[in-house]
Amino acid sequence: MDLDMLVAPLTAEEFIRDHWPNVPGFFAGDPVRLAPLVEAIPELASATSALEVFGDRVSIIRPDGFFANVANGKAALPFYNAEFTCLLRSAERFIPGLQLAIDQISGELGMPGSVFHCDIFASTGQNASAYEDASGLAMHSDAEVNLALLLTGRKVWQWAPNEHVRNQTTTVLRGDRQVSKSHFRIADKLPFPTAMPGDAASAEVTSGGMMFMPRGWWHTTKAYGECLQVNFAMIGPTWISILTEALSDRLMQDAAWREYAYGIAATGESRSSAEADFGRLLGDLAGYLRGDAAAKELLSSVAPHDADGQARSSRA
Incomplete structure (x- = not known):
């Protein structure tokens, strides 16, 4: 059919x-x-x-x-x-x-x-x-x-x-x-x-x-x-699921994002240090996301295309 x-x-x-x-x-x-x-x-x-x-x-x-x-x-x-x-x-x-x-x-x-x-x-x-x-x-x-x-x-x-x-x-x-x-x-x-x-x-x-x-x-x-x-x-995918799946795949390649999030449940200096570390990571990520190639790269990671530009219809 x-x-x-x-x-x-x-x-x-x-x-x-x-x-x-x-x-x-x-x-x-x-x-x-x-x-x-x-x-x-x-x-x-x-x-x-x-x-x-x-x-x-x-x-x-x-x-x-x-x-x-x-x-x-x-x-x-x-x-x-x-x-x-x-x-x-x-x-x-x-x-x-x-x-x-x-x-x-x-x-x-x-x-x-x-x-x-x-x-x-x-x-x-x-x-x-x-x-x-x-x-x-x-x-x-x-x-x-x-x-x-x-x-x-x-x-x-x-x-x-x-x-x-x-x-x-x-x-x-x-x-x-x-x-x-x-x-x-x-x-x-x-x-x-x-x-x-x-x-x-x-x-x-x-x-x-x-x-x-x-x-x-x-x-x-x-x-x-x-x-x-x-x-x-x-049903799906939503842009939420596209973004989270694609970002997860990309960030997994970066050792800094794979680091354990120490101090997130602490108070005082440990919590402040965790927030600073996370802020630096988010700053780098924001710079990447503002780039012209980000949408194409992220979308291609979850919805690959063949060499002729056609979306692959196989089950991924």
Whole structure:
């Protein structure tokens, strides 16, 4: 699978120009186009076949916000049949064909494969003729950038901008029940909402369709009937992680930075000496960072380029 196949009927160039990385979009695909994908990755033939090969923890979720974990895909099958949504994280660990797709798609998007993973959402709703009886996910906002390909089924998405937290680092939930309390410290606006806004956009995605959901948008999903969705999800790197990783690699080559930080918990002269030593190191570092070559050198240390200037797409 390449990016053209994932975002059809758009071309990869059109998708990158008009949507990547910040503009949501719904793309009505043709389910027939997915036949080569399922042939190449037979584990995606059905939700059951994906669950049976998944050997790690599976999250089971209801639209009312209920969330729990079971040991593996086989243990999740009864919950899947009971109309829970089953989330299989980083499914490429057990479905090798997905890793090949990640390597191709990440390279086309100019990102290292190491920041992508594939999550699978599996749900069934035999009695989901009414909206309230459908499977799905409650209102939340993801730190990941998601390209959600619906292999089978029908899903209704709602989405709206998240004006409460910019550039979140983990999932943000509705209301006060948060995965990370840090969101309360970095929030631009509180309290967090408890329901989607009345002007939220919506779209119905059917088999072969794809929903692009950028980082930091409130959204909900409702799944009708048997649904199998593969999310090509990207999380990171942030400029914080780029800087800290690159600087750590560079400073490790300098004996002065490898010295133990004696006296940092002391008082008086020992503490003053530690502050002076640290100040000298920071002064030298500041001079380096102001140089024109610093950004190129540091970025190249964590995201190498080939000789022709193209970013390497292999997993680093």
